Amino acid sequence: MATAPATLPRPHSFAQRLRAGDSIAYTITFAASATIILITGLLAYYLWTGSALTRQRFGWNFIFTSTWDPVAGQFGALPFIYGTLVTSFLALLIAVPTGLGAAIFLAELAPRRLSDALTFMIELLAAVPSVIYGLLGIFLLVPLLQSKVVPALQAVFGFLPIFSGTFHGVSLFSAGLVLAIMIVPFIISVSREILLAVPNDQREAALALGATKWESTWKVVVPYAMRGILGSVFLALARALGETMAVTMVIGNTPRIQASLLSPGYSIAAVIANEFTEATNDFYLQALVELGLVLFALTVVLNGLARLLILTTGGGVKRR
């Protein structure tokens, strides 16, 4: 024992640190973290430089013109941007009220065990691959819309331009519906967590003042959690904008802007999926990469906003 101190190297010697392995472990894990930043940086860099030709050639016209003619080398992405936005907002229009309603039920009304069981099932829904939604979209939803839903819809609202025209099954409307089903689980599971994080005294105070259960929920709990719920909506929107397979399979893949939701359309992600391997020349490929850049920019902004909103509410505590 007496010799032990003598065998210990100097406190900060290289050998000691090596033996302890601390600096090695630090370096390796640090390198892994740095790799993630590097990959993301490269991704953004490639999208930027990989679309240099079309960005210089078309500038902002790329986003604001609507002629997509690969043969003539004319690329305007407006129909795709239009299709992406219309289907995503249609999806939000359906998914937000439904999702918020379900989240309220799961967080405020259902007993804990029932709530957990239902949430489990809803989260499984989020795990269903996109291509499966597409499969069901083609063979279940589209025929159903064609035979039952749309005729009924047109009988009542047919005078509105958005429900006019003949319906061929594949359309912006079908894509919006499929997207709604795909994003609703996200809205529910994030909103539920945020509602559960609202302090109980808020509810008790409202109830003590004579509010009904609904009034306490709608006028106290929901406003308290509003920022977080908005965050979940932005997250869902970001997912909807980038969603590819299910949309590609039911949107109709027609690069035209038409007022009717029942007409076929196209989305940014869908055109990349369909045409990327067919891009015969570099210019065409660059146009598709620029579409990827647009999509990337949109999702970065939305994710940033969502993160900000969720982190600044009570629900953010759980996410650290």
Next chain:
Amino acid sequence: MTLSFRRRAVNAVMLTLTGLCTVFVAGILFVILGYLAWNGARSLSIDFFTKLPVPIGQTGGGMANAIVGSAKVLLVALLMGVPIGFLGGVYLAEFGQSAFSSVVRYVTDLLNGVPSIVIGIFAYAVVVKQIGFSTLAGGFALGIMMIPIALRTTEEFLRAVPVSLREGSMALGASKTRTIFAIVIPAAKSGILSGLMLNLARVAGETAPLLFTSFGSPYWSYGWLQPTATLPVMIYTYAISPYEDWHRQAWAAGFVLLTLVLAVNVAARFAIGRSASHR
């Protein structure tokens, strides 16, 4: 002290509506499962697992090459994405108090939100342009998609390990590294493994980034540098084809894929739930 009829009515109606929303959404799961099981099980046969796809016009055949192809692509993804994500997660949980770690967290969230099709473009530029459509390229794309979740779950489960365990180990004279790898990581093992399974299940169904990385092929794909068929891409190609027999095959493939994905999800979630209640 009676509530007005209107307030009671609003209360009852709105609360019922929230319940209906829940039943509706949860019901969709059963519709999906039921419809896929009904169409998929009818179309499924032994051939599906053992035979190659047959040319257009012939009936029969299977997707053996796509099943193997998917497994190979996932293996590459696993080897590429998980080490980076795992070590990054260790860094954030054990060393990460600096400004750098909040940058890592932010960038990871950002990468997680990038649409899968854009990841595909990136993999095309980085890998396909050098070596062509291949298993490796597909695995690279899916590997990138696995990184953010691998990192997040590792960090989360490591952080859930009580500080007292770390202190106990340090007090016995173990170095920080030894504490991390001999005490903290083993304590979080089941959670991290379950997270890994969930992560795999998530990318197993990814189709968009594979369209122009691993591409597709009606034959067996040997080695890692050839294009390969994968289950999700096969479902896509077969579903949008005009042939009745291909639709049948798409249902069978969809049924197999969904069963695998959901089975892994259920198993992993139960494992996570159990290890959480043990703590």
